[in-house]
Amino acid sequence: MVLMTGPEFVAEGDLDDIAALEGVCDSGREVSAAQAAHLLRLARFARRRLTHILETTVDTPEAQERAWRNLVAETACALHLGEGQARNQIDLAWALTSQLTATFDGLTVGRITLEHAEVIVDQSATVPEVARREFEARLLEAAAVMSPRRLREAAKRLRERLHPETIEARHRKARQERSVWVDAELDGMAVIHHVLSAEDARAILDAVETKVDRVHRGGDIRSVAALRSDVLRDFVLRGETSPAGANDVVPTVVVTIPVETLIGLDDRPADLSGYGAIDAETARRLAAKAPSFARLFVDPIDGSPLALGREKYRPTADMRRVVVLGDETCRFPNCGRPAMYCELDHTEAWADGGRTDLDNLAALCSRHHHIKHEDGWSLEQLEGGVLRWVSPLGRVYETVPKALFDAQYFGVEARPTLATLLDGAPEFEEVLLDPLPPPLVSFDEFELALCGAPPGAVFVDETA
Structure with missing residues (x-):
């Protein structure tokens, strides 16, 4: 790290650390306000320019396209941007000043950053207009306490609640866009973009992370980031693709599935750890293929402890699972x-x-x-x-924790427990009254039988 010194830092040299940090926050708000002013001017220019061009010709779709092309080129040259960047700025300015005005107001007063505003605009694009106002309001409240990256993750969860089209239908459409391409970078480097299903992406990443952890613990001096790159390269180029191959790297994908979704009473989305909502059909498919089963909240039914007090320093595997899945x-x-x-x-x-x-x-x-x-x-x-x-x-x-965050900011209600669910489902009452049929010996296995899942299925019940 290089410490910044010199005459340009003398003016505020007498400030204490707290006041200096407050100054940084103030300048951050000023930057947001300046960016809002820039976008407002850009939106006004775009409207004026398009109107002027179209006034001189017959207003047809072709004329509108030419006017838009002219506007983008003029803006790109004036701001020394590529035309793609100019187009994105105009789109952002247009959306904030005409559709998402509360977000624009938040940017103007420095309550959010430009990056937060970009997330809200991007995620709002596919939310129906009837739900957009609520979507924007809830995200604005959340933006005050999280980074743009975390806001994007939260926005995806909220979007699933408000979108009228089922996630299954949208996922089927999105899968058709699977692709791979390469972008050149500087100094002989490149970036590979791989668009694929979320569950496949998480499995690949987990396989990479597992191998990286083993190599790193073995004393390899490469950085973790470099190891990730090299391990993924080896998986692809050297054929190290089998999860149970010579390297014995078995990817783990954690899916939290509400019981009522798993047994088919509804099709609410499940949650793929590290990604967010996935459709119920995909979640059931993953559950049927999984080699093990775990409950999210351990309870007295199976005797697993929720607390060790001062008896032991190291948490049990069950306790670790609860914390990991709850914290995410x-x-x-x-x-x-x-x-x-x-x-x-x-x-x-x-x-x-x-x-x-x-x-x-x-x-x-x-x-x-x-x-x-x-x-x-x-x-x-x-x-x-x-x-x-x-x-x-x-x-x-x-x-x-994510569940509490969604309840506070997005109004997500707690889902019913398994017992409550079955109390309200008469078709299961006879099953509940009968003894557990062999070879079932535990409540966990009983749940699996009730769900019709094959032996060895896995799901995480977030409602138990």
């Missing part, structure tokens, strides 16, 4: 590292009397685990799994 990612503000690759941290340190209980555990990536213990950040776990971070400069940040 590292719980430091805006970190997107998948929880399955994170460490479990005792919020109140074990050395300070902390307990190995679910309400004292959270997923933290290695970097943020070190930040918590070594760099002056403090952490408190509140009710419902809310984590309250306090930075060395006293700024407070809270992160919440």
Whole structure:
């Protein structure tokens, strides 16, 4: 890291750290306001220019296309942009000033950044107009507490609730766009784009991460990012594609499926860890193929402990599964590292009397685990799994599990438990009253039989 020194930094040299950070926040809001002003001027120019051009000719589709082409070329040259970039800026300006005006207002006052606004515009494009106002309002509220990347992930979940077309129909259409292409980069490098189904993408990434972890632990000096690239290359070019091949890399895809969806009572989307909503048909197919089964919340039915207190430092496998699936990612503000690759941290340190209980555990990536213990950040776990971070400069940040976040910001109601579901389903009452038929010996296996799933099926019940 290079420390910036020189006369240009002297003017604010007498500020304390807290005031200096507040100044950074102020300038960030000023940047957002300036970007909003630029987009407003661009939208006004675009309307004026298109109107002027069309006034001089017969208004036909061909004339409109020529006018638009002229506008894009004029804007690109004036701003020293490529025409694709100019077109995107005009589209963004048009959407914010004519359709998503609340988002534009948020940008104008510096409440959100341009990147947040771009996410809202992009995700709103396929939301029906009747639902767009609610969609925009909920995302604006969420944008105040998360990064653009996390906002995009949240927007996808909200979009599934508000979109009238089923996710199955949209997925079938989207699958037709599968493709691979390469973009050249500088210095002899290139980027491969691979468009494929979300479940396949997650399986590939998990296989890569698993192999990378093994190689890295073996002392390889390459960076983790470079290892990911090299491992994926080897999978493709050297034929290391079999999950159970010589390298014994078995990809893991975690899908959270509501019980009522799995047994066919409805077709609400399931959740693919690290991606978001997937259609019920795909989720059932993955469940039928999976080699193992796990419940998200462990309860007294199978005797698995929810808490170890001061008896043991290391959480059980069941406890880790609960934390990983509940947290989904590292719980430091805006970190997107998948929880399955994170460490479990005792919020109140074990050395300070902390307990190995679910309400004292959270997923933290290695970097943020070190930040918590070594760099002056403090952490408190509140009710419902809310984590309250306090930075060395006293700024407070809270992160919440995904389910709680969706309930707070998107109004997502808790789904019924399995018992409640079956109490309201008369066709299952006779099955419930009968003893468990052999060879079923556990409630988990009974659930699978009830669902009609084959032996060895796997699903994660987020409602138990």
